[in-house]
Amino acid sequence: MPIQTVGILSPGDMGQAIASVLNQHELKTIAALENRSLRTRQLAAAANIEDVGSLTQLVIESDVVLSVLVPAAAAEVAKQVAEVIDNVGKPILYVDANAIAPQKVKRIAHLIESVGGTFVDAAIIGPPPRVPGRTRIYASGKQASEFQQLGNYGLDIRVIGDEIGQASGLKMSYAALTKGLTAIGTELLIAAHRLGLDEELWQEVSHSQPELAAILTRSIPSMTPKAHRWIGEMEEIAETFQELGLTERIFYGAADVYRLVNDTSLGQETPEESNRDRLLSEVITTLADEIADE
Template identity: 70%
Template sequence: MTIQTVGILSPGDMGGAIASVLNQNGLRTVSALGDRSERTKQLAIAAKVENVGTLEKLVIESDIILSVLVPSAATQIAKQVAVAIQKVGKNILYVDANAISPERVKAIQPIIEEAGGEFVDASIIGPPPRQPNSTRIYASGEKAELFAKLRDYGLDIRVIGSEIGQASGLKMCYAALTKGLTAISTELLIAAHRLNLDAELWQEISTSQKELLEYLNRQIPTMLPKAHRWVGEMEEIADTFGAVGLTERTFEGAADVYRFVKETSLGKETPEGRDTSRTLADIIAILSQDNISSST
């Protein structure tokens, strides 16, 4: 399989950064941006992603299609691409790299394969790959090695098995740790603020949990404009854990935290537009007050 063009669904923060890496290493990237937001279109331009207009044209032009969307859109976009595959009559490799549960990705697989395409399960761990060695893409499925050819074009792709669901399952477990911890920490810091115990809690954390404090100072500020995407991811984790006999409630609660954050003034900022001068204490005070305002 010769790879010359990669279709990106969709070139937002993560998809655009992946496209930029591929472009810098000699591949062409394309997308269908007809109904996308103006911000996404601008990110696509910055990443040098070519707009081919329609999904049918995307299938025609691409050798691989990489789906990187919010979890709630994963199934619908796969159905739309499947229709395009059938109309075009092209056997194309479709890589689902969305943060979704193993059961969901297993349900998406036949949508693509029955239309005549081939399918790979993938998951992205790390930030948008603007720095070398910062982001890993795990892949599973019988066709995963075909997708792994993109290693030659700047992506760190690691094949972990031949079963659909393995890559997504790894993402669910890892995100449960990192984004779950961020949700719990955000909520408890707001609680301390409302109990007028900020200073005492900060002092204790800085004494007994220095590494955690450093992590929270990095993680919570960058989480704010992404919270709207993380709601669905927490729900996918809840479904994943429920499917293996564990409680779903922990991550349903984490989804509630991110659902609240996305409705605040901080949650409505964009990653590139957020105020980076705020301290973590400033952020927690604003979140606490925003929540009070929104509930009265």
């Protein structure tokens, strides 16, 4: 089936950027902005996403619905979409691109398929795709090749298998490394600040681990406005690892780090408000001062 219209759930920072790429390549994107925030409406308008009002209308008009949400919302929104599919009788392709555990995405797939929809498991790795070549979308499931049509409209989509859960498993494994490392780096640098050892630690890390120093310099300042989303992502990773018989404690701890960051002034900024030129040392000082001692 040729894809002509893509419904975006929801046009936040990532969803808006994906829609913008599709629109630039002349593929229509729509969103259900009924009762959504002013920021979401503004992001949608900036990307030329058409507002169709309700979720029902979005399902009616879409060939593909792409779900890009905070992890905690993924299952509930999928349930709402399934109810609409059942009511209107339209067998759309539902693509779950949320950072959720493989066992959870399998349950969502069963829900969508039980009402006549088709399903693809997807995983976004990289930043919002505003710069070509930096963002990859991995996909799995029997309908993944259908979703791969969007590769003709500016997205880098890579099919990795026929099984639901493969793409999500890749996301969980990769984010455990990248965002897990950022959480560890954030906490240890705050600890060094409180011990009065900022300069000494950073000199040693820069000397003995220059690649790591470069990663932390880049990743921690850009993390703060996204910490609220990464809480749930770390919890999903914890559930994934627990299901595999591994320890989940590391990632519940990482979730706690992001929860602390989220409660600071830096964590309350939106990506648009965040100062992208803010130095790592400034970020750590602010976090160390604002995160209360337990």
